[in-house]
Amino acid sequence: MKYALVTGGSRGLGRAVCLKVAQMGIPVLINYQSNEAAAQEVKALVEAEGVSAELLRFDVRVKQEVDDALSRWEEAHPDDYIAYLVNNAGIRRDGMLFMMPEQDWHDVLDITLNGFYNVTTHLLPKMMMRKHGGRIVNMSSLSGLKGLPGQTNYSAAKAALIGATKALAQEVAPRGVTVNAIAPGFIETDMTKDLPQDELKKMIPVGRFGRPEEVAALTGFLLSDEAAYITGEVISINGGLYT
Ligand code: NAP
Secondary structure, three states, rough: EEEEEEEEOOOOOHHHHHHHHHHHOOOEEEEOOHHHHHHHHHHHHHHOOOOOOEEEEOOOOOOHHHHHHHHHHHOOOOOEEEEEEEOOOOOOEEHHHHOOHHHHHHHHHHHHHHHHHHHHHHHHHHHHHHHEEEEEEOOOHHHHHOOOOOOOHHHHHHHHHHHHHHHHHHHHHHOEEEEEEEEOOOOOOOOHHOHHHHHHHHHHOOOOOOOOOHHHHHHHHHHHHHOOOOOOOOOOOOOOOOO
C-alpha cells in the first residue's frame, strides 16, 4: 500500500492537501507540530472520505524526532511505504534583516530547509528502491522566486528549497521519483490572516487571495501518475501577481 505524508498537515495548505490526497484514494499520514486538535479534525475529514489517516507528530527541524516517528510507522507497516511526500511545514517570521533577531533567521531556515532535508532523506531510499517510484512536492513561495522585503529569511529559505528541488529531481529521475516545487502567492490561511488583505488584493490581477483548495488541486496533480514527466519544476499559483 502506498501512503502520502503531508508535513504541516494540520492547518492551511497542508490540511487542504490531506483532503485532496484522500479524494484521490491515497491513505494519509498527517504530520503536525503542536496543534493536535486541528490534526484530529483533518483526520476525521479524511476518514469521512473513506480513506485511512494517521497522525504523526514531529518537529521537522529535529532529525531524531523525524527518524523516530517515521521508523516507528515503518515498523508497524512492513508491507507499506510512503510514496508521496509533501514538504509543506513552514513558518513566517517577518522583519527587516538589520533588526531581525537571530532566532527568527534560524527558525525559518530550520523548518523550511532542514525540515525538507530531515524528512526527505529518511524516505528517499525506500522510494528509490520500489519499482513504482515516488513523488515529492515542496511548498516554496512567490517570496522564494521574487524576494520580498521584510522576508529575507523566508525568501532565502524558499529559494533554497527551489535549488534543492531542481538538484534532487535530476538525481532521482532515473528511479521514477519526481521532485517539484509549488510557489503560491497570497493564500488565505492562518499564515496570512494578519496581512492587510484589502490593500494587497489590489495588486493581484485576479483580485483576491487564493484558496487552500486551489493549491491542493495543483499538488494533487503533481502527485498523480499523469504528472510522471514533470520534474524539477517550480509552478507558480498566485493569481497573476508575478509571472
Ligand atoms: P499555516 O496555516 O500557518 O500552517 C502551518 C502548518 O505547518 C501547520 O500545520 C503547523 O503545525 C505546521 N508546522 C509549523 N512548524 C512546524 C514544525 N516545526 N514541524 C512540523 N510542522 C510544523 O501555514 P500555511 O499558510 O498553510 O503554509 C503552508 C506552507 O505553504 C508553508 O511552507 C508556507 O511557507 C507556504 N506558503 C504559504 C503561503 C500562504 O499565502 N499561506 C504562500 C506561499 C507559501 P501545527 O498546526 O501543529 O502548528
